[in-house]
Amino acid sequence: MGGYALYVWPSYGLTALVMLLTWWAARRRRASALRIAKARLASSEKARQARAERRAAETGT
């Protein structure tokens, strides 16, 4: 590297490292968002079902 190895390799290495972290963080964030969205959907479905059951019980008796 003609005396510049100390500067060239770290700049390539750092770039690779930060891009890998960006790649990993983006995937992780999407996965966690998917978990949150599914949990939220499930809990709202459950609440809706509970409301429907209560209404059925009230009208039934």
Place this chain on the structure above:
Amino acid sequence: MAKAKKLNWFMRWFYQMASFPHFYRWAGRYAPWLGAVALLLIGWGTWGGLVSSPPDYQMGDGVRIMFVHVPSAWLSMMAYTLMAVAAGIGLIWRIKLAYAVAASCAPIGAAFTFLTLASGSLWGKPMWGTWWEWDARMTSELLLLFLFLGYMGLRNSFTERDQADRVSGMLAVVGVVNVPIIHFSVEWWNTLHQPASVTRLDQPAIDPSMLVPLLVMTLGFTCFFAWALLTRTQGEILLRARQARWVDEL
């Protein structure tokens, strides 16, 4: 008549894209391809930058830092401009997807702004004899990093996502004045940083043996950015989707 038809086609596309499930599936279909193309181009560009291109007549092998520094710098400004445009669209038309895109730009943009500063520092030391100088180019690029971080910090300070979108969106739009300042800083002020050699009105002042790997690398970085942006936007969509049955099918 033809013009009206074209507009309809465009507006239909525009509204379709603004729909969360449609965009989510569209992103899921194309993001992997972008990732693959990015990997290929960056591999080619790295080989070009480290092996096939010749050492510079002045900078010797130190010039090889250019192949990661310039694409990072291009992305840092492109990411900010895209973030500001998306935030502006969100503020004007109240499109939630636009806010999701803006929020996704920030961390990726911040990462590449950091890389620009770090690789620039590693290049400056052997060439100029200093890691850092408060000249116009470097100071305005550092300001860009602070704008990205400020945008992210501001978002985090709100518990209400709609409010975070609006207020941080205004910061993003106002901060965009810094982008032309970065670009023209080397012309407006007497800087240590060299002026542009690729984006000039006349011919680029760089030999094809270096220009080709540089452009390949820049295209590869841009594809990587697009991949990361789509993936992050998918996440932001999921966090904004309320009562969304389509989430159950994922």
